[in-house]
Amino acid sequence: MPNSPDENWTDWISALIKNLPPESPEQVEDSSPVGQAKKLLAAIDQGGIPTDPIRINNIGRALGLDVLLSASMVDTIERIRAEVNRP
Numbered sequence: 673m674p675n676s677p678d679e680n681w682t683d684w685i686s687a688l689i690k691n692l693p694p695e696s697p698e699q700v701e702d703s704s705p706v707g708q709a710k711k712l713l714a715a716i717d718q719g720g721i722p723t724d725p726i727r728i729n730n731i732g733r734a735l736g737l738d739v740l741l742s743a744s745m746v747d748t749i750e751r752i753r754a755e756v757n758r759p
Contacts, residue, residue, distance in 0.1 A: 705734035709756045716749065728752070 708731050712722070722728055725745045732739040732748050735755045739748055 705731060706756060709735060709752050713749075713753055713756060722749065 712728070712731060716722060722745060725748075728745050728748050729739045729741075729743070732752050732755075735752060737748075737751055737755060739751075
């Protein structure tokens with residue numbers, strides 16, 4: 673919590689609403705294709721079920737994969753996983 677009126681209350685309140693401490697590294701969202709892919713894979717690994725095949729295809733394409741409209745979502749996710757885990 674800011675101690676004086678000069679401190680930035682907006683950042684503190686935003687962090688409080690997000691339930692994160694101010695200036696937490698978790699507040700910085702990685703919007704790069706690799707960051708989005710890692711976030712997607714982490715959600716799937718935690719038991720999430722992807723429901724938006726367009727988003728999955730867009731992430732794959734952003735990673736440079738050739739994703740056909742007829743490709744199954746499971747295959748695309750596995751290709752994304754292989755691309756992210758590539759050395």
